[in-house]
Amino acid sequence: MTESSSSVVNGSNYETLHQGRLNMYKSKVGVVLGAQWGDEGKGKVVDMLALEVDIVCRCQGGNNAGHTVVANGREFDFHLLPSGIVNEKCISVIGNGVVIHLPSLFDELSKNEAKGLQKLEHRLIISDRAHLVFDFHQLVDGMQEAEKGGKSLGTTKKGIGPAYSSKATRNGIRVGELLGDFNLFTDKFKSIVATHLRLFPSINIDVDAELARYKEYAEKVRPYVKDTICFLHTALRQGKKILVEGANAAMLDIDFGTYPYVTSSNCSIGGVLTGLGLPPQTIGEVIGVVKAYTTRVGDGPFPTEQINEVGELLQTKGAEIGVTTKRKRRCGWLDIPLLKYTSLVNGYTSICLTKLDILDTLAEIKVAVAYKRANGEKLDHFPGTIAELGEIEVEYATLPGWQESTENIRNFKELPENAQKYVRFLENELSVPVQWVGVGKGRESIINIH
Ligand code: 2SA
Ligand code: GDP
Ligand code: MG
Numbered sequence: 545m546t547e548s549s550s551s552v553v554n555g556s557n558y559e560t561l562h563q564g565r566l567n568m569y570k571s572k573v574g575v576v577l578g579a580q581w582g583d584e585g586k587g588k589v590v591d592m593l594a595l596e597v598d599i600v601c602r603c604q605g606g607n608n609a610g611h612t613v614v615a616n617g618r619e620f621d622f623h624l625l626p627s628g629i630v631n632e633k634c635i636s637v638i639g640n641g642v643v644i645h646l647p648s649l650f651d652e653l654s655k656n657e658a659k660g661l662q663k664l665e666h667r668l669i670i671s672d673r674a675h676l677v678f679d680f681h682q683l684v685d686g687m688q689e690a691e692k693g694g695k696s697l698g699t700t701k702k703g704i705g706p707a708y709s710s711k712a713t714r715n716g717i718r719v720g721e722l723l724g725d726f727n728l729f730t731d732k733f734k735s736i737v738a739t740h741l742r743l744f745p746s747i748n749i750d751v752d753a754e755l756a757r758y759k760e761y762a763e764k765v766r767p768y769v770k771d772t773i774c775f776l777h778t779a780l781r782q783g784k785k786i787l788v789e790g791a792n793a794a795m796l797d798i799d800f801g802t803y804p805y806v807t808s809s810n811c812s813i814g815g816v817l818t819g820l821g822l823p824p825q826t827i828g829e830v831i832g833v834v835k836a837y838t839t840r841v842g843d844g845p846f847p848t849e850q851i852n853e854v855g856e857l858l859q860t861k862g863a864e865i866g867v868t869t870k871r872k873r874r875c876g877w878l879d880i881p882l883l884k885y886t887s888l889v890n891g892y893t894s895i896c897l898t899k900l901d902i903l904d905t906l907a908e909i910k911v912a913v914a915y916k917r918a919n920g921e922k923l924d925h926f927p928g929t930i931a932e933l934g935e936i937e938v939e940y941a942t943l944p945g946w947q948e949s950t951e952n953i954r955n956f957k958e959l960p961e962n963a964q965k966y967v968r969f970l971e972n973e974l975s976v977p978v979q980w981v982g983v984g985k986g987r988e989s990i991i992n993i994h
Contacts, residue, residue, distance in 0.1 A: 570783035572828025575816050576896075578793025579886045581840040583864070583873060584833040585898035585982055587611030590627040590789045592980075592987055593831075597785040599776070600628025601637040603819030604809035605791035606677055606707065607648045608700040610867025614985040618659060621867050624649050626789050629661060629668070637772050640673035641809065641819020643707040644719065645682070646761045670765065671772040672720030678754070680740050681706040683747050697805055698842030700868050706740075708808035715739055719769055722762045729762075730755055773821035780826060788816050794886035795840075802930065805844025813890045832892035832976070834883060836900045836966070839873040841866045845933045848876035848912045862902040877940065879912040880973045885926035887974050895974070896990075897967060898982035900959075906945040909966065913973070914939040943969060950983045956993045967993075 574593065578584045591613040594600050602609075607623035614620075615630050622629070624644060626636040638644065653664055681703030688705070689696045699705060710716035715736045722729055737749050779786060792811040795801045800812055809815055817824060837858050840846045849855065855875045858864065864873035903909055915923040915936040927933040946960035953959055959967075959981070971978045981991040 566825070569780045569826050571780060571785055573780070573786045573788060573816075573822060573826050574829045574831070575788045575790065575813065575827060576831045576833060577790040577812065577816075577890050577892075578796075579832040579834045579883055579890070579892070579895070580793055580838050580879075581795045581846075582793040583610070583839055583841065583867070584793065584835045585612075585896075586789060586791075586833050587613045587622060587627040588898065588982065588985070588987065588990070589831065589833050589896050589980070590787065591615055591630055592990060593787055594628030594631040594634050597628070597634065597787045599635045599637060599779055599784060599786045600626040600631075601639050601772075601776070601786065601788045601820055602626045602642050602791060603639045603788055604641040604811060604815040605807065606643040606702060606704050607645055607652070608702045608704045608807060608868060609791035611789070611791070612867055612985070613987075615987045619985075620656065620659065620661075622656075623652055623868060625652055625656065625668070628787060628789065629656070629664065632662065632667070634667065636668045637776065637820075638668070638670045638674060639772055639820040640671040641815055642671070643675045643677045643704060643711070643809075644670070645677035645679075645703060646758075646765060647679075648702075650761075650764060665767060668768050669770045669772055669775060670719060670768045672718065672723070672769050673772075674719050675707055675711045675716045676719060676722065677703045677707040678736075679703075680737065680747055680749050681710070684740060684744055687744055687747070696843060698844070698871075699807075700842075700866075702868070705808045710736060719765065722758060723766055723769060726759060726762070729758070733758070776820060776822065788820065790816070794890060795882065797889075800886070800889050802844050802933065805842065805930070812886070829893045830891050831979070832883075832887060832890060832895050834878075834895050834897050834970070836878060836897055836903055837862070838876045838879050838882070839864050841869070841871050841873040845930055846874055846876060847882075847915065847933065847936060847938050848879045848910075849874050850876045854906075857905070858902060861905070862899055877910045877912055878970070879938075880970075881912060881915045881923070881926060883970075883974055887976055892974075892976045894977050894979040895970070896980040896982065897970060897978050900963060900966070900981050901950045901983040901989075903945065903963075903966070904949050904951075905947060907947060909943045909945050910940040911943060911969065912938045913941045941969075951989070953983060954988075954991055956981065956991050959991070 611622045628634040629636045684706040796807045797811045858875035946962040
């Protein structure tokens with residue numbers, strides 16, 4: 545280092561620049577993440593928090609997600625649109641990390657306009673860097689599942705894996721490329737089709753018809769498309785409040801989930817940064833959404849699954865049916881080792897515990913408190929392979945139920961004592977405060993503890 549640059553580093557210029565970097569964002573980004581295998585009720589939490597923010601963003605996944613919002617007596621299911629779109633004061637952003645099937649996006653927009661959501665074209669911004677999901681990606685998703693036979697992953701067949709594969713192998717096409725020179729788009733489209741035909745010769749793609757269709761989609765989507773990175777950073781410097789809605793959940797994360805029984809994006813905190821172009825120091829609160837029991841839709845290991853009358857009760861009373869595919873969700877007890885693991889990865893600053901009301905009728909409630917090997921040794925980590933996970937035994941604690949309805953309770957202290965104890969048990973095990981408890985579907989059915 546030269547003398548002059550050293551004096552700059554050690555002098556006030558360094559301090560000023562360094563402090564400036566630390567303070568350059570007037571506000572912090574709030575994040576809502578699924579803490580289990582999805583369907584924890586993220587849509588409901590985002591809808592509630594969206595009442596107090598300016599911008600709600602999706603950062604990963606596609607229309608595999610299914611987020612339910614029950615507000616003002618109406619039920620909405622969102623797949624690509626951020627759940628904050630119900631709030632007319634919010635701008636919704638679909639970030640660069642999302643994969644978009646344009647026909648599904650426009651169907652979703654029309655469906656929600658018919659339900660009464662207005663001026664969506666003024667409140668939705670789509671990243672020019674988001675990748676496109678084509679119909680052939682969906683066909684391939686179905687074929688790959690069929691080829692696996694008994695070892696299928698149980699995907700939603702929305703083309704998510706094949707579209708992220710195209711992105712990773714650098715054959716993918718971004719929204720921005722659809723809006724540019726259509727000759728270039730045509731060349732890229734023909735190339736991606738050729739690649740897929742080499743691998744899946746039986747798929748039927750009418751290239752000319754698809755190109756004509758996408759020429760129309762280009763004009764339809766154009767008004768929504770922007771550089772969302774610049775948009776979000778400007779908003780942060782202006783002190784606007786931003787909320788990010790994670791789709792799917794930590795245990796479906798391509799790196800941290802039960803691989804290969806996962807989705808193809810990072811559904812944990814990392815996906816928020818890469819899927820929106822946000823640096824880590826912009827992140828403030830990270831809210832983990834935890835269902836009071838565990839569910840999983842699709843195949844893959846599930847240590848606390850209850851294939852018995854308990855599982856059936858949770859499935860029926862909890863109306864555990866896939867919002868996108870209408871598949872029955874598998875159900876089981878709450879799993880603390882799993883939650884400790886996702887808490888480690890995501891760094892929850894608080895928890896929203898949902899669907900406590902579904903446990904109302906049970907006399908006893910079990911909670912997994914440890915994973916053990918056959919020799920009785922307790923695991924100090926979450927297994928990294930399906931084989932290791934398959935060998936563990938689950939140790940349960942049994943907590944007394946409360947056997948009364950919590951549905952109409954809006955104050956934590958009015959919850960039955962054993963319900964309060966259940967909440968505190970989770971809080972103590974995870975060392976993360978529980979801020980909200982859900983006792984019903986609606987926006988109003990949520991208890992704010994603090
Ligand atoms: P994919 O389609 O490639 O992402 O599937 C890979 C695995 O990820 C699971 N997955 C989900 N799990 C829970 N909820 C999801 N959304 C829908 C819902 C699901 C539905 O809200 O109910 O309707 O079935 C979702 N999306 C993907 C999937 O089941 C595979 O295990
Ligand atoms: P998401 O994918 O995490 O947004 O969750 P889903 O919408 O797929 O599934 C959650 C389901 O539980 C939806 O039907 C919600 O309306 C419902 N729900 C959310 N919170 C509660 C709650 O506290 N109690 C009850 N009974 N239902 C809830
Ligand atoms: Mg869902």
